[in-house]
Amino acid sequence: MFAPPIARLIRELQRLPGVGEKTATRFALHVLKAPSNEAQALANALVEVKEKIRPCSACFQLTEADPCELCRSPRRDHRAVCVVEDQASLLAVEKARTYFGLYHVLGGHLSPMDGVGPEDLKIRELVDRVRTQGVEEVILATNPDVEGEATALYLKRAIEPLGVRVTRIARGVPVGGDLEFADALTLGRALEGRREY
Numbered sequence: 001m002f003a004p005p006i007a008r009l010i011r012e013l014q015r016l017p018g019v020g021e022k023t024a025t026r027f028a029l030h031v032l033k034a035p036s037n038e039a040q041a042l043a044n045a046l047v048e049v050k051e052k053i054r055p056c057s058a059c060f061q062l063t064e065a066d067p068c069e070l071c072r073s074p075r076r077d078h079r080a081v082c083v084v085e086d087q088a089s090l091l092a093v094e095k096a097r098t099y100f101g102l103y104h105v106l107g108g109h110l111s112p113m114d115g116v117g118p119e120d121l122k123i124r125e126l127v128d129r130v131r132t133q134g135v136e137e138v139i140l141a142t143n144p145d146v147e148g149e150a151t152a153l154y155l156k157r158a159i160e161p162l163g164v165r166v167t168r169i170a171r172g173v174p175v176g177g178d179l180e181f182a183d184a185l186t187l188g189r190a191l192e193g194r195r196e197y
Contacts, residue, residue, distance in 0.1 A: 006028055006032070009028045009031065010024045010025050010028045011024075013027050013028060052064050054066065055105070056068035056071055058071040058102075058129070059071050059102060059103045059104050059105060060104065060105040060106075060107060060122050060125070061087055061090055061103060061105050062087050070102060070103060071102060075100070076100055076101060076102055077100055077101040077102070078101070078102060078133070078134065078135075079101070079134060079135060079136040079137065080099075080101030080102065080135070080136065080137045080138075080139065081101060081102050081103065081104050081126075081129065081130070081135050081137070081138050081139070082099055082101055082102070082103050082104070082139040082141050083103075083104045083106060083126060083138060083139065083140050083141060083142065083155060084103060084104070084105055084106070084141050084142070085105075085106050085107075085108055085109050085142050085143060085148065085151070086105060086106075086107070086108065087105060089105075089141065089142075089143070090103050090105060093141060099139075101137075101139070104122065104125075104126050104129065105122065106121045106122050106123065106126070106142075106151070107120075107121050107122050108120065108121055109121075109142060109143065109147040109148050109150070109151040110147060110150050110151045110154055111147050118154065121151075123154070123155065123158060126138075126155070126158075126159070127158055127159065127162070130159055130162050130164055131162055135164055136164055136165060137164060137165040137166075137167060138155070138159050138164055138165070138166050138167070139167050139168075139169065140152040140155055140156065140166065140167065140168045140169065141169045142155075144171050144189075152168055156168075170189075170190075170193040171186065171189045171190070171193060172186060172187075172189055172190025172193055
C-alpha cells in the first residue's frame with residue numbers, strides 16, 4: 001500500500017514503546033508533510049542523542065558530561081542517595097523540587113519472570129558507592145508494585161550491613177484525592193506511613 005521508504009519508516013517507528021501501527025503511520029505521514037528542514041532536524045537529533053548521551057559513571061543517569069551535572073554539583077547533599085529504577089523516575093523526583101541529594105539509577109527492577117536478576121542491575125555499583133563515598137542515607141524510591149517492592153527489599157538487605165540509614169519513600173493518598181476512592185492497599189500504606197503532625 002505504501003511505497004517501500006514509507007513502509008520502512010512505519011516499521012521503524014513501531015519499534016518505539018507504545019507506538020502501534022496507526023500511530024506509526026500518523027507519525028510517518030506527519031514527517032512527509034513537514035518541511036525538509038524539520039525532518040532533517042529530527043534525524044539529526046536522533047543521531048546526536050545516540051552519539052553523545054551515555055550513563056553517568058557515578059549515578060548511571062543519562063548525560064552528555066561525565067560525571068553528570070547533579071553528581072558534580074557542590075549544592076547537592078552528597079551524603080544522601082535516592083535509588084530509582086530508571087531515568088523517568090529520576091525526572092519525576094527532580095520535578096517535585098524537594099530532594100537535593102544524589103541519585104543512583106538501577107536500570108530497572110528485579111523480575112525473575114523476565115530473567116532480570118541482581119547482576120542485571122546497578123546494585124553492586126550502589127553497594128560500592130555507599131561503602132566508599134561517605135553516604136549516610138539511601139532512599140529507596142522504586143515503584144510501589146510487586147517488582148519495585150522486591151527490589152527495595154533486596155537493596156535494604158544488601159545495604160543495611162554497611163551501617164547506613166535505609167529509608168523508603170512514603171506511599172499513600174494523593175493530594176486532592178478522596179478517601180472513598182482510595183484502594184485498600186493504598187489507604188493501608190498511608191496509615192502505616194503516618195507521621196507526627
